[in-house]
Amino acid sequence: MNHRLSGLLIPAAAVVAALLIGALMILALGANPVDGYRELFIGAFGSGDALADTAVRAMPLLLVGVGICVAFRAKVINIGGEGQIIAGALVSTVTVLVVPGLPSLILIPLVLVAGMIGGGFWGAIPGALKAYLSVNEILSTIMLNIVAVQIMNYLLRDPLIDPEEIERGTRIPQTERLSENADLPILLDGTRLHLGVVVAVMAAVVAWAFLWRTTIGFKVRAVGQNPAAAGYAGMPVKRMTLLALTYSGAMCGLAGAVLVFGSQSHRLITDGSSAGFTGSAGFNGIVAALFGGLHPLWTIPSSFLFGGLLVGANAMQRAIQIPSALAVGLNGLVVVFVVSSNRIRDRMRQRSELAAAARALARREAEDEQHTDDIGGKVVA
């Protein structure tokens, strides 16, 4: 089988399998899966509004996924997306609180850069720990997620809390309505489609160019494929590891900034958990990146698909009363199926290569035989 084809078929099969299991669950809970999935599809892709919502929902997944592509290419597993999103959101929020009066043309780029700095810093910590102290990045990123959430909870309950919340005594942990100059402009009137979606797509293109069109990107990939060989070739393995996690964190931080300034409330709000703010984008973005074959450009349609699944699940909940949490569970199954099928894909690839080699060998033998026949013929003659 063609490699490219199997690369597309296997993720597709994983989604179909997950949706089938989802259908069985819906049946078991006494609802009609056909109705449910129809509503899900219409809710996600059935109208202009739906498509805009899906694009907005896909945006953080895409940004996190783009970062994951860079990290995984360097063989770094970044599970710290949640914390890095929060770090980016906090730094960009504080930036706007300090200089609320700047004109939009300056403030919006400033906010986006602030988000990248916050997330990049939060990614650089585990990056440096891994590169220079060989601390397992899976563990350090998990711990830093916890630290980031609690820093957010602290800041929003005390130093950054909306003064009105204190006055009223309600003390809801949220900031004031942030400066209007920092609102991400809506691209299509009447929808929620905002500039952040364009930013995310651009980030994917930049990441692609970085990985395949720059020398540093080449080094990052080389280090990921074979650290020992890259080291022998004189590549700065440690610095590339640090760079990959910083890059990955910066993308998550950008997602955090866009989540705040593209939100409808234009505030940073916490419910005490990280998922309350991020919508688990730090994890779901991994799903989108894996599904896109860890390629930044393929991650664009992939995150759109998963954004659609999450948006559509809400429509499904309204229609057949099956909780939208189903979508998160199905995402998990897709991950499990995709990583489980990697070995099957490798085997298929191996087999097709073996088959090709065998064919080539057979051809050569046949040619050789022909050749000896010719020689034999001449001798006889």
Next chain:
Amino acid sequence: MMSEFFTTSVLIATFAAGVRLAMPFLLAALGETMGQRSGVLNLGVDGVMLLGAFFAYWTVLETDSRLGGVMVGLLVGLLMGVLYAVVTLVFQAEQGISGIGIFLFGLGMSELLFQELVGTPLPISAFTETKIPILGDIPWLGEMFFTHSPLVYAAIVLVFILTWVINSTTFGLNVRAVGENPEAADSLGVSVNRTRAITIVIGNSLAGVAGAALTIELGTFQNNLTNGIGFIAVALVYFGAWRPFGVLAGSLLYGLVTATVTQLKVLDIVSGATASLATTAPAVLTVIALAVIARRTADQPAALTVPFSRSG
């Protein structure tokens, strides 16, 4: 103000609460220790805990049997263990990522089932404390260590049992061999994948019990009940240098810090905002400890996260 905290009764009560809070961490981390000693990383502990917690909660809600709840939690963990064994051993999936898949699956499904089957967080009967005769009457120490729910004792006994299993039994030797050098173990006739399958199932079953313990200890359930306990449990295994007693120390640290912060908040010594900052202490400490421990890589099972297949 602060003097209110430093009274014997408050200190003892706080310590006792810390031991109680440490129990779910301990159960989950002990299970993960078994898996990692055999060379398998399971990042999905949190998801398994959530599923175990929900089904245990539902069981207690319907039957009012706490023991039944714990058994159901164990069974759910066992089934998830079989699934994870198939994923990592048969399909040899990348362990770090498939664990995230298991986590998302557990997170979504536990929320789905809770909302569909229960809806609102109805209370269930929580564990009652069982005072151990004689020992429980020792002043101070009795309340700190010997006045707890049965599962707390079980978890602590398990620390001793697993230490013995890992260090002194043939099975434990196989587990260590498979985790350090699967090729050598295989050439000596130890089935690598069967040994790993057993530790995976034990580990996930304990995660299921940990979830059950959490929900029954709290006497209720809510979405994302664990709030990351399973992930911390994975880190505690590294923190405890892959030894049950090390894991016990780490779990107690988490439990005690959490209990102290809660107590300070209750006594109004610190504000809610400061308290949330203080709860990061164990996480920060873990990162620092990891940075220190990372140098001692000799402790880490050499074949951790490396799939085994004979063909190479």
